Amino acid sequence: MTDKTQPVSRRAFFAASAGAAAGVALAAPPAIAQARTVWRMQTHWPSGNWYYDEVFVRFCNRITAATGGELTVEPYAPDAIVPTGEVLNAVRRGLLESAFIYPAYWIGRVPAAGHLNGHIGAWNSHEEMDIFYYEMGAIDVIREAYAEQGVHQVGPISYSGLTLWSNRPLRTTADFAGWPVRSTGAAGLVLAKMGASPVAVPGGELYQALQTGVVDGAHWGSTATAWGMNFQEVCRHIIEPDLLGHLNGEVMVGMNAWNAIGDDLKAVVNEVVRATSAEAAAHFLYRDIQFKQQFVNEMDGELVQLDEEALNNLRMASLEVVDDFSAQDPQYSGRLGEMLHEFLRVTGRS
Numbered sequence: 001m002t003d004k005t006q007p008v009s010r011r012a013f014f015a016a017s018a019g020a021a022a023g024v025a026l027a028a029p030p031a032i033a034q035a036r037t038v039w040r041m042q043t044h045w046p047s048g049n050w051y052y053d054e055v056f057v058r059f060c061n062r063i064t065a066a067t068g069g070e071l072t073v074e075p076y077a078p079d080a081i082v083p084t085g086e087v088l089n090a091v092r093r094g095l096l097e098s099a100f101i102y103p104a105y106w107i108g109r110v111p112a113a114g115h116l117n118g119h120i121g122a123w124n125s126h127e128e129m130d131i132f133y134y135e136m137g138a139i140d141v142i143r144e145a146y147a148e149q150g151v152h153q154v155g156p157i158s159y160s161g162l163t164l165w166s167n168r169p170l171r172t173t174a175d176f177a178g179w180p181v182r183s184t185g186a187a188g189l190v191l192a193k194m195g196a197s198p199v200a201v202p203g204g205e206l207y208q209a210l211q212t213g214v215v216d217g218a219h220w221g222s223t224a225t226a227w228g229m230n231f232q233e234v235c236r237h238i239i240e241p242d243l244l245g246h247l248n249g250e251v252m253v254g255m256n257a258w259n260a261i262g263d264d265l266k267a268v269v270n271e272v273v274r275a276t277s278a279e280a281a282a283h284f285l286y287r288d289i290q291f292k293q294q295f296v297n298e299m300d301g302e303l304v305q306l307d308e309e310a311l312n313n314l315r316m317a318s319l320e321v322v323d324d325f326s327a328q329d330p331q332y333s334g335r336l337g338e339m340l341h342e343f344l345r346v347t348g349r350s
Contacts, residue, residue, distance in 0.1 A: 036069060037261055038073075039074065041098040041100055042081055042082070043077070043100045044087075045078070046077070051224070052228075055276070057075045059157075060074065071261060071265045071268070075100075084101070084203075085105060088105070091252055091253070091254045092150040096254070097253065098251070099252050100251050101252070102184075102249050103248065104188075105184070110149060111328055111333045112141065112145035112332040113145075113146075115142060115336040117185050117247065117248055117250075118156075118162070118246060119321070120187060120243045120244050120318040121244070121318045121319075122343070125246070126246055126278060126281040126282075129156070129158065132339065133155070138339050139155055139156075142332070145329075151255060152258040154269060155251060155274065156250055157249040158278070159280065159281075160287075160288055161247060161288060162244035162247040163221070163222055165219065165235040165238055166216065166217035166304075170239050171305065173194060173309060173310045173313050175310075179196040179216060180196075180217075181197070182198070182210075182215045182217070182218035183199070186321050186322075189321045190317045193320060194313060201214070206231075207234060222284045222285075223238065223288040227287070227291045232301065236301060237303075238295060240305045326338075
């Protein structure tokens with residue numbers, strides 16, 4: 001992806017005005033340099049993957065460039081500063097200023113994160129997803145929940161779909177019975193309701209777990225993100241359709257770090273998050289199409305279609321998980337659950 005945007009800010013306007021004024025004022029005082037704020041931003045994406053640079057590093061650089069370096073965002077690989085599972089607490093405590101990461105890691109602590117991650121059967125397009133978050137106001141409720149943790153939730157970053165990889169050809173609900181699958185978050189809860197046996201496996205151990213049969217399947221975002229983890233080498237099947245049209249990561253910032261910057265810088269961060277989400281959705285989707293074709297044509301892989309009954313059961317199980325979240329966390333997930341049910345009614349899916 002090539003970023004051709006030329007950022008225009010009030011600083012650029014003031015700088016130009018100051019230059020014009022210098023032609024009139026013969027003895028202008030020396031300019032005072034803008035203070036420079038640095039955020040260290042850690043991700044869960046391994047640095048060897050193609051999207052680490054193309055999406056994550058580019059995102060960090062984009063904010064730095066758009067603010068003229070006044071807000072400099074430094075990208076860090078997984079575990080570079082703190083272990084992935086401790087990122088939320090590290091951001092809260094200020095040990096790390098920010099993160100570009102995956103909400104499923106903390107749904108036990110922040111159930112509303114499950115709604116940020118996305119629910120199976122919820123939306124089919126990036127535009128539909130934005131309706132839920134920004135038009136219906138779900139992001140505001142999610143931000144309230146994160147604020148209780150001392151963290152500001154900036155917003156979701158779309159990874160395109162949620163692709164299920166398997167060494168078992170899943171076609172019916174019965175095929176899920178006892179299936180050992182690496183899964184996390186709300187998706188893991190849904191798969192458990194389908195009869196599968198979700199297993200927690202760290203990203204760095206996933207390839208070996210699939211290779212040795214510790215698990216018989218897994219999901220790691222879209223087809224393209226999983227391709228970067230080399231799932232195509234150790235899985236024989238991709239299960240169709242993707243379980244979710246768009247799965248989300250997140251950008252979060254410690255509340256103290258967020259409050260320390262001005263409204264103009266906050267606006268830049270917000271706009272870059274939304275622009276990156278839309279661009280990444282298209283970028284990953286295009287790669288998904290290409291990689292699925294390559295999987296079939298060059299690697300002798302198989303695309304396996306779930307039957308309609310299994311798809312209906314997945315959707316029902318997903319709504320059960322939504323309602324479970326609502327019961328556990330009425331203050332935030334309860335409100336979000338009502339919004340999601342309304343979204344499904346409006347879009348004709350309930």
